[in-house]
Amino acid sequence: MNRFTSLSVKSLFTVLGWIGLILLLLPLSNLSSPETWILLASLATLSIGVVGYAYFQYRGELPGIKNNGVFTNSLSARGVWGWSVGVLLTAFYITLYFYPEWLGYRSEGASVGMVALFDPLSQLLNGQPASQWFLYGTLYTLAILVFGVKFLIKYRHSRYQIIRTGSVMFFQLGFAFLLPELLTLLHPDTPYFAKDFKNMWPLNYYFFEDWHVKNMLNGGSLGLFTLGMGLAMIFIISPILTYRYGKRWYCSWVCGCGALAETAGDSFRQLSSKKISVWKLERWMIHVVLVFITLTTLAVLWSFLGSPKNPTGISREIFSYSAIVFFSLLLAAIWFGKRNELHADARFALVGIGVIIIGILCIQLFSGDRHLLGISSYTLRKWYGFGIGAAFSGVLGVGFYPLLGSRVWCRFGCPMAAILGFQQRILSRFRITTNGGQCISCGNCSAYCEMGIDVRSYAQKGQNIVRSSCVGCGICSEVCPRGVLKLENGPVANRTDRPDYPLGNLMDHLDAQ
Amino acid sequence: MNDSPPLIIVGNGIAGTTLARQIRKKSTRPILLISEEHPYFFSRTALMYVYMGHLTFEHTQPYESHFWKKNNITLLQERVTGFDPQKKEVFLAKGETLAYGDLVWAVGSRPNRFGWPGEQARRVQGLYHKQDLDQLEAWSPEIKEAVIVGGGLIGIELAEMLHSRGKKVCFLVRENSFWKSVLPTEDAALLNQHILQHGIDLRLNTELERIETDEKGNAMGVVTSKGERIQCQYVGLTAGVHPNIDFLKDSTLNCNRGILVNRFLETNLPNVYAIGDCAEQKEPVAGRRSIEAVWYTGRMMGETLAQTLCETKTAYQPGPWFNSAKFFDIEYQTYGQVSSTPKPDEENQWFWQHPQKNILLRWAFHPDTHRLMGINSFGIRIRHEVMHDWLLSDTTVETALENFPAATFDPEFTQNYQPEIQAAFQHQFSH
Numbered sequence: 001m002n003r004f005t006s007l008s009v010k011s012l013f014t015v016l017g018w019i020g021l022i023l024l025l026l027p028l029s030n031l032s033s034p035e036t037w038i039l040l041a042s043l044a045t046l047s048i049g050v051v052g053y054a055y056f057q058y059r060g061e062l063p064g065i066k067n068n069g070v071f072t073n074s075l076s077a078r079g080v081w082g083w084s085v086g087v088l089l090t091a092f093y094i095t096l097y098f099y100p101e102w103l104g105y106r107s108e109g110a111s112v113g114m115v116a117l118f119d120p121l122s123q124l125l126n127g128q129p130a131s132q133w134f135l136y137g138t139l140y141t142l143a144i145l146v147f148g149v150k151f152l153i154k155y156r157h158s159r160y161q162i163i164r165t166g167s168v169m170f171f172q173l174g175f176a177f178l179l180p181e182l183l184t185l186l187h188p189d190t191p192y193f194a195k196d197f198k199n200m201w202p203l204n205y206y207f208f209e210d211w212h213v214k215n216m217l218n219g220g221s222l223g224l225f226t227l228g229m230g231l232a233m234i235f236i237i238s239p240i241l242t243y244r245y246g247k248r249w250y251c252s253w254v255c256g257c258g259a260l261a262e263t264a265g266d267s268f269r270q271l272s273s274k275k276i277s278v279w280k281l282e283r284w285m286i287h288v289v290l291v292f293i294t295l296t297t298l299a300v301l302w303s304f305l306g307s308p309k310n311p312t313g314i315s316r317e318i319f320s321y322s323a324i325v326f327f328s329l330l331l332a333a334i335w336f337g338k339r340n341e342l343h344a345d346a347r348f349a350l351v352g353i354g355v356i357i358i359g360i361l362c363i364q365l366f367s368g369d370r371h372l373l374g375i376s377s378y379t380l381r382k383w384y385g386f387g388i389g390a391a392f393s394g395v396l397g398v399g400f401y402p403l404l405g406s407r408v409w410c411r412f413g414c415p416m417a418a419i420l421g422f423q424q425r426i427l428s429r430f431r432i433t434t435n436g437g438q439c440i441s442c443g444n445c446s447a448y449c450e451m452g453i454d455v456r457s458y459a460q461k462g463q464n465i466v467r468s469s470c471v472g473c474g475i476c477s478e479v480c481p482r483g484v485l486k487l488e489n490g491p492v493a494n495r496t497d498r499p500d501y502p503l504g505n506l507m508d509h510l511d512a513q
Numbered sequence: 514m515n516d517s518p519p520l521i522i523v524g525n526g527i528a529g530t531t532l533a534r535q536i537r538k539k540s541t542r543p544i545l546l547i548s549e550e551h552p553y554f555f556s557r558t559a560l561m562y563v564y565m566g567h568l569t570f571e572h573t574q575p576y577e578s579h580f581w582k583k584n585n586i587t588l589l590q591e592r593v594t595g596f597d598p599q600k601k602e603v604f605l606a607k608g609e610t611l612a613y614g615d616l617v618w619a620v621g622s623r624p625n626r627f628g629w630p631g632e633q634a635r636r637v638q639g640l641y642h643k644q645d646l647d648q649l650e651a652w653s654p655e656i657k658e659a660v661i662v663g664g665g666l667i668g669i670e671l672a673e674m675l676h677s678r679g680k681k682v683c684f685l686v687r688e689n690s691f692w693k694s695v696l697p698t699e700d701a702a703l704l705n706q707h708i709l710q711h712g713i714d715l716r717l718n719t720e721l722e723r724i725e726t727d728e729k730g731n732a733m734g735v736v737t738s739k740g741e742r743i744q745c746q747y748v749g750l751t752a753g754v755h756p757n758i759d760f761l762k763d764s765t766l767n768c769n770r771g772i773l774v775n776r777f778l779e780t781n782l783p784n785v786y787a788i789g790d791c792a793e794q795k796e797p798v799a800g801r802r803s804i805e806a807v808w809y810t811g812r813m814m815g816e817t818l819a820q821t822l823c824e825t826k827t828a829y830q831p832g833p834w835f836n837s838a839k840f841f842d843i844e845y846q847t848y849g850q851v852s853s854t855p856k857p858d859e860e861n862q863w864f865w866q867h868p869q870k871n872i873l874l875r876w877a878f879h880p881d882t883h884r885l886m887g888i889n890s891f892g893i894r895i896r897h898e899v900m901h902d903w904l905l906s907d908t909t910v911e912t913a914l915e916n917f918p919a920a921t922f923d924p925e926f927t928q929n930y931q932p933e934i935q936a937a938f939q940h941q942f943s944h
Contacts, residue, residue, distance in 0.1 A: 062710060064842030068677045069566035157842075159926040276577065435922050436897025438837050438846070440808050441527070442559035443572040456575055477924050479567075481839040483846055483894035486922050501535070503897055505813040506832040507820060 009056045017049025027104065027113045034104075034117035042117075043138075047146045054150035063157035065479055067448070075402065076267045082402040090399030097390040100132040126184035140260065141177040145169055147263035154266075160474050160487075164252060168259035176256045187222060199226065200233045202293045203255070203416035205384060210304040217311055239423065245489055246430025247420035248472020255416075257409060260398065261450065262473060265406025269450035269475065272405035278452060282412050282469065283349075289388055290415040291353055295360060296384045298323065299377035302364060320365045327358050338426040341496065388413060407450040411469055421468030429489040430472065431496075432465035434458060436503035438484045445476035445485060459484050462502030466495050519543035520822065521603055521613040523593045527808050528789030529619035530554040531815030532822075537584050539823040544585070545611070547603075549592040551643050553578065558808060560646045561670045565677040570643075593620075594760060598782040615822060618761070618772055618780075618787040619815070622754035622806050624667075629750075631724030636732040637748040640671050649674075649747075656680050658745040660735045662721045663752030664691045669704075669840055671749045672713050683714040683743050685721055685735075687752075697853050699864055700889055703873050704840050711841050724748050754806055756791040769793055771804050776828040778818045786822075788814035798831060800850060807836055833904040834887075835897060843871045848900040849887025851877040860886060863910075863941065865934045867892070874934060878910040885913050893930070894922035914938055 023042035027034040058066060075081040095102050104113020110129065111119075118130035118138060126134075148169040155161035201207035207230055216227040241249040251258045261269075305316045331354040339347065371377065397409030410417050424430060432455070439462070445455035451469045455476045458465045465485075477485040520536065522529040525548040533544050559573040581588050592606035602610040624639025626632050636652050638645055659675045661668050664686030672682045688694070690701035691708060708715045720738035727733045734744045756771035767773045767781040771793030778786050789811035790804070797803040813831050820827035837846045855862050855877065864875040872892035878885050885908045888900065899920040903913055913920065917931045 062842055065567075067565070067567040071569050072566040158924060159928070160924040163926055433922075435894070436835075436901060437809060437812075438835065438897055440558045440837075441556040441573075441575045442562065443556060443568055443575065444559070444562065447568050447572045460575060474924060481844070482837040483844050483922055486894070487925060501816045502812070503901055504809055504832050504835060505816050506830045507813075507817050507827045 010053055013049045013052035013056065015049075016045045016052065020044070020046030020049055024114065024117070027117045028102075034113065034119070036120045039117050039120060043142060047142065050146040051149050054153050058153050058156075066154050067444075067479065070267075070270055076270065078271065078403060082268075086400060086402040089401065090395055093395040093399045096132060096136055097394055103132050103135065105132040122181075125178070125181040127188060128184070137177055140256070141172050143264045144172045144256075144259045147266065148259075151263050151266055155478065158474075158478055161478065164474065165262065167253045168255075168262055171254045172256050172259045183222065187220075199230050200238070200250075200416065201230065201297070202290070202419070203257070203414060205293050205297070205389060205415070206381075208297045208304075209300050209381060210307070213304065214311070238420065242420050242423045243428050246428050246470070246472050246487075247417065247424045248430065248470075248487070250420060251410065251417060251471035252473045257393065257397070257414070258471060261401075261406040261410065265398075265401050265450070268401045268406045270405070270447050271403065272407060272411065272450055272452035274446050274449070274452050274454045276454075279454075282452070285412045286414070286418045286421075287349060287353065289392075289413050290418040291356060292388070293384060293415045294357060296377070296380040298357075298361065298364075299371070299375070299380050303370065303377040306370065317365065320361055324358055324361050324365075327354065327361070331358075334426065341426055405450055405452070407452075407471070410471065411451050417469070417471075421470075424470070425466060425468040427492065429492055430466075431488065431490065432470065432476065433486045433488055433490075434462055434464055434502075435482075435484045435486065437462055437505075438482045439502065440482055442481060444479040444481065448475050448479045450475070455485065460502070462499045463497070464495055517543070518601065518612040518614040519545040519587070520615045520617070521545045521547065521611060522617045522619055523547050523603070524619035524621055524789065524791075525551075525554045525588070526557060526619060526621050526789060526811060527554075528621075528811035528815045529617065531812045532617060532619065532788060532819050533586050534584070535816055535819030536822055537586060539819070541585070542614070543587070545587045545589060545613075546581075547589045547591055547593055549590065549606075552588050552590040553581075555643070557641075560640070560643065561674050564646060564649065564674045595764060596785075598765060598785060601784065613784075615784045615786065617818065618758075618785070618791055619789045619811075620757045620791045622790040623757045623759075624750060625753045625755055626750060627752065629721055629724060631726055631732065632750065634724055634726040634732045634748075635730050636746055637724055637750065639750045639754075640667055641754065652747060653678065655731075656747040658743075659683070659747040659749060660685060660721075660743055660745040661749040661751060662735075663750065664688060664693065665751060665753060666692070666838055667754075668749070668751035669708070671751055672708070673711075673841055675747075675749075676711060676713060680747075681714070683716065683745065684708065685719045685737060686715065686717050687720045689717050691715070691717075693853065695853055696889070697851070697855075697862065697864075697875060699866065700873060700875060700891065703866070703871060703891055704843065707841055707843055707871060721748075754790070756793065756804065756806075758791055776830075777821055777826060778814060778829055786818055788818050794829075798829070801831070801834065809835065833901055835900075843891050844894065846890045846895050847888065848895060848897070849877065849885070849904045851875060851887040851889045863938060864889075865930075865937050867930070872930070874930075876910050876913070876938075882907075883909040883911060885910050888913075896920050896922040910938075 020042045023038055023045065026038060071077045073079070075085065104115040105111050110116065115130050115132050115135050118135045121138060122128060122130035122134045148165050151165050152162060199207055206212045216223040219226065238250070252262055301319060302316060304310065305312065305314055305319050331350070334350060342350065392413045393409045397413065400408055439456070439459040441456055441460045443456055445459060446453070449455050450473065451471060453465065453467050453470060455465055472487055474487050477487060520542060522533055522544065525546045529546060533546050536542070536544060553574050554576065555570070555573040556575065559568060562568040563570050563573060594604045594606050596603040596616060601613050603613060603616065604610055622641065624641050631637070636655065638648055640646070640649070656675070658681045660683045661671050662685045668684065669691065672684050675682050690698065691704045693701055705715060705717070716737070722736045722738050724732050725734040725736065732748045733746065734742055735748060736742050758768055758772055761768060761772065765782065766785065771791050772780055772787035773795050774780055774787050774792045775795055778788055778792065780787055790806040792814065794803045810831060814829055817827050817829045833849050835848045839845065850860070851862070852860055858880060860877050861880040862875060862877050864873060866873045870892060874893060875889040876885070877887040885903055888895065896919070914935045917934065918929055
């Protein structure tokens with residue numbers, strides 16, 4: 001097939017995609033009632049449009065890196081298309097989070113419009129009518145699947161990318177989408193959040209909120225399993241996996257936010273800023289969010305444990321003492337074990353964070369106040385939910401894909417990424433190895449790093465890359481034209497060594513003469 | 514403050530920039546880095562990706578602009594026209610002179626031209642400088658068909674660039690295979706086939722006879738040594754490069770093809786040095802050429818001279834040869850010595866090729882001792898550190914094959930072909 005037929009076939013699939021989108025929005029007008037065939041036709045044409053376009057985009061080309069025109073294309077280089085998609089996505093998120101009634105959601109009575117359009121699917125999966133969150137979950141999962149297929153075609157030469165993408169598609173479809181829905185169908189009486197056991201604090205920041213804890217405690221064996229699994233994830237499974245494989249085991253293999261970034265966001269990964277100033281901003285922001293969610297969670301637990309209906313049998317005092325001991329031990333272990341690996345500003349931040357958290361716990365314990373620092377846990381959590389959960393991770397995180405890149409939330413906001421990243425930086429076998437002296441400073445690795453890491457600045461010095469923010473997507477290694485970068489796990493010692501100059505020069509041997 | 518005349522480095526490519534950076538690590542002496550081409554250091558090898566839209570030009574600059582100020586390295590964009598070694602001054606095109614304490618020439622290369630009729634026409638160029646890239650971009654809308662002359666690394670890069678923008682590319686190669694001067698037959702054949710697969714009109718055993726122009730002086734076609742006429746709106750001349758030293762030919766600096774230097778990278782004049790593409794070793798390192806115009810040797814010369822200029826006189830001693838390239842989708846790495854036509858009593862060669870995929874591994878080893886001499890690898894990434902050590906120790910090819918997985922650098926989950934490769938080798942050499 002020559003270039004021109006391929007072009008017209010691609011236009012055909014673009015039109016199909018648009019038809020799917022219009023069908024989806026149709027029930028918002030009064031022109032049609034939400035009918036099953038419209039839903040089916042919409043989801044089908046959307047999927048066929050994206051997958052067909054991708055297939056004809058790449059089918060004529062040999063397997064390999066497909067970045068021609070990325071920085072001249074209007075969509076991927078912040079042109080008119082990029083801005084338009086950004087505005088549309090942002091508008092969608094604002095509607096979803098703050099004006100769901102515009103989508104047809106009704107808090108009382110049956111929903112209408114776009115939300116009602118998803119009723120048949122919702123009935124099929126969980127036996128109940130759709131909510132705006134079901135609509136969102138369906139579209140979110142569909143996006144990961146169809147753009148996942150696109151990614152698989154694009155990177156069909158790389159087994160690492162194929163397996164990793166298969167993994168994010170599997171976890172999104174199976175664990176995040178289908179499983180909770182099907183469990184609802186099987187156990188309609190147990191609360192939803194008793195069944196959501198891919199849950200992991202602090203990404204799922206509501207894990208320790210009273211309603212969520214009660215959901216799990218009241219959810220029978222399933223709920224207790226979810227609670228146990230959640231706690232095990234935080235304190236046992238995650239540290240072990242992060243030690244062995246780096247934070248990538250979660251961020252680019254399992255996580256739903258990561259899944260969307262790696263698939264639908266792939267066209268925008270190159271838009272992340274690599275400036276040193278932005279790196280500084282990133283380190284401040286993400287750790288401030290981490291402190292915020294930690295304090296919010298402590299406040300929530302404090303008030304929960306103080307309520308007369310506390311079902312756990314753990315008193316506030318026992319909890320506070322345990323938390324103080326836990327944080328003190330953790331801080332001491334890091335300080336005495338890894339202090340030398342941290343720069344002055346990181347040490348300062350570490351001690352600062354420790355003092356704030358332990359200090360507030362102590363004040364709380366001795367004052368016995370009902371609220372953390374006089375602010376009600378309800379207020380704190382409301383602000384976190386609005387500012388971080390909705391505005392940051394949703395509106396800014398995904399809405400701004402075409403403007404700021406695909407991992408804005410993961411890089412600047414995700415408290416989970418902060419924790420995993422900190423461990424990855426100080427106690428993990430993971431690193432990106434630089435291949436001796438082969439780097440030619442071309443800049444492809446840095447340009448395509450979705451996390452904004454200036455990969456080249458390490459590679460050209462012959463130094464390995466050990467960075468908190470690296471999610472291990474492996475694209476730097478793919479786009480490197482000289483085979484310089486390899487993601488791998490190995491001994492923790494000497495990971496971060498910095499040679500005086502890259503491998504290849506023997507001049508030292510002559511110095512001795 | 515240090516008021517002594519600065520170290521002047523002419524040329525801010527990888528050699529000059531490495532020198533400046535490495536000196537700054539050890540010394541506070543004033544450094545002036547002069548370039549006619551661009552105020553900031555950029556990766557020349559990455560220019561192709563700018564044309565292809567993989568990168569913007571800014572991406573090819575490894576350091577943000579505040580880096581230079583922070584490290585107190587003064588930059589100057591200006592053409593240097595000559596120098597006076599007695600007065601220790603360099604001359605700028607504007608007529609100014611600048612005093613130097615030490616002077617380092619790191620002025621790189623220029624594309625070769627062989628006096629082809631029509632080579633001065635519009636839409637005819639070599640590809641080397643940033644200005645060449647800008648020129649190509651400006652001509653690009655006029656180009657539907659392009660002819661590239663010269664079967665080496667820049668030629669295939671230019672072919673890939675033009676092809677990525679939808680231009681029809683005809684690639685003239687004088688020899689019977691692409692990059693014949695460097696690659697053994699089967700290695701080159703793999704690339705010939707890959708070039709054709711990408712839809713490039715590869716014409717082997719074909720030389721450029723002349724370039725035809727229209728009445729306005731635009732290139733509009735070429736005539737080949739076979740008498741064929743090929744219509745085109747652009748001719749890329751990529752038949753190698755030579756040291757960029759024409760402006761120094763009348764000076765007292767000893768030059769041959771390049772600026773002649775001893776092993777300490779010193780020229781015949783006091784306080785004057787030369788590094789990178791423009792330097793020619795009077796006594797080349799054993800087994801190496803006197804001019805090696807590649808990124809890595811430029812970097813190593815910069816590292817070495819920095820020691821000398823910081824009071825530790827150090828001879829240029831590169832380790833085992835290594836290089837890499839990417840030919841469309843095929844990655845290539847080479848380590849040590851792999852001759853294109855080995856002498857039977859000095860170098861034995863053996864290769865393994867995947868029946869379908871673009872993977873080929875060629876081992877060079879001593880015919881008697883089987884000591885590993887070098888490796889060419891297509892489609893398998895090789896771990897530099899391991900190969901470097903193997904080549905410096907007396908590792909046999911058998912030991913290398915046995916431990917081959919340790920020497921690979923492919924991404925995780927990539928298929929390991931060692932069992933097949935080792936079995937094939939044993940089959941051939943076990944008796």
